[in-house]
Amino acid sequence: xxxxxxxxxxxxxxxxxxxxxxxxxxxxxxxxxxxxxxxxxxxxxxxxxxxxxxxxxxxxxxxxxxxxxxxxxxxxxxxxx
Amino acid sequence: xxxxxxxxxxxxxxxxxxxxxxxxxxxxxxxxxxxxxxxxxxxxxxxxxxxxxxxxxxxxxxxxxxxxxxxxxxxxxxxxxxxxxxxxxxxxxxxxxxxxxxxxxxxxxxxxxxxxxxxxxxxxxxxxxxxxxxxxxxxxxxxxxxxxxxxxxxxxxxxxxxxxxxxxxxxxxxxxxxxxxxxxxxxxxxxxxxxxxxxxxxxxxxxxxxxxxxxxxxxxxxxxxxxxxxxxxxxxxxxxxx
Numbered sequence: 001x002x003x004x005x006x007x008x009x010x011x012x013x014x015x016x017x018x019x020x021x022x023x024x025x026x027x028x029x030x031x032x033x034x035x036x037x038x039x040x041x042x043x044x045x046x047x048x049x050x051x052x053x054x055x056x057x058x059x060x061x062x063x064x065x066x067x068x069x070x071x072x073x074x075x076x077x078x079x080x081x
Numbered sequence: 082x083x084x085x086x087x088x089x090x091x092x093x094x095x096x097x098x099x100x101x102x103x104x105x106x107x108x109x110x111x112x113x114x115x116x117x118x119x120x121x122x123x124x125x126x127x128x129x130x131x132x133x134x135x136x137x138x139x140x141x142x143x144x145x146x147x148x149x150x151x152x153x154x155x156x157x158x159x160x161x162x163x164x165x166x167x168x169x170x171x172x173x174x175x176x177x178x179x180x181x182x183x184x185x186x187x188x189x190x191x192x193x194x195x196x197x198x199x200x201x202x203x204x205x206x207x208x209x210x211x212x213x214x215x216x217x218x219x220x221x222x223x224x225x226x227x228x229x230x231x232x233x234x235x236x237x238x239x240x241x242x243x244x245x246x247x248x249x250x251x252x253x254x255x256x257x258x259x260x261x262x263x264x265x266x267x268x269x270x271x272x273x274x275x276x277x278x279x280x281x282x283x284x285x286x287x288x289x290x291x292x293x294x295x296x297x298x299x300x301x302x303x304x305x306x307x308x309x310x311x312x313x314x315x316x317x318x319x320x321x322x323x
Binding site for chain 1: 307
């Protein structure tokens, strides 16, 4: 069994991922059928961001991977010189 | 009429600077095998350890006997795959255990491996940290997360039919191990991954036993950017070629 702290962190991660998943699903699947003047709409951003935010997040992720690989490769080359 | 063939288990122990751990692991192995009443031999493949691991091995040979402790040293560090090949050449058992000599794998699981293998006559039995009661002791959260993430990635890309791909506590039938080593091209722990993937490729049956991996009682093993990149490269290579 993982330590208490690790279990808490793990639960936290799962809860966070679940929350994002639920929010996104409701936003994209359910909200288009809700009237524009319904009070629920104020919890959700304009649908433009339902596409924009994941694209930006994806780009940031790819950039991070690129930077990471470059940094490690450079460090390795410098060491083997 | 010939007597029924008894099973003999050869344990391959590649060592490098394991002078402190070697007596402990040998004692645990001997205890585990004699208590479960299985025939065994321990093959120590030392790669010219500067700390005198081989001397310790020679003393153990005197204590337990030349038939139980088999020393097959090499001149220098030549890698895991070749260590296994070297060890197999002199193995007299029909089954081969591979495991770490630094006490991260506990010999107490050996009877469970044997039992599992006999259940369905598996060609390979792999110790898994990710299923059942398997797990890791001594890693911090970040390390565990990375390990889980990496394993998940391999599950998606390779569909290996085994839950733990980088583990190195395994039981093989001797001819199976021989064939797998011959067909593997990679090195290090990617080699362990490739073994399982090739086993699936050749349609060998793979069983699993939950084990606990205890990270280095002495010293600390680090996971650096290099290892991560090496893993990614190996994973992509396997994905592209199998």
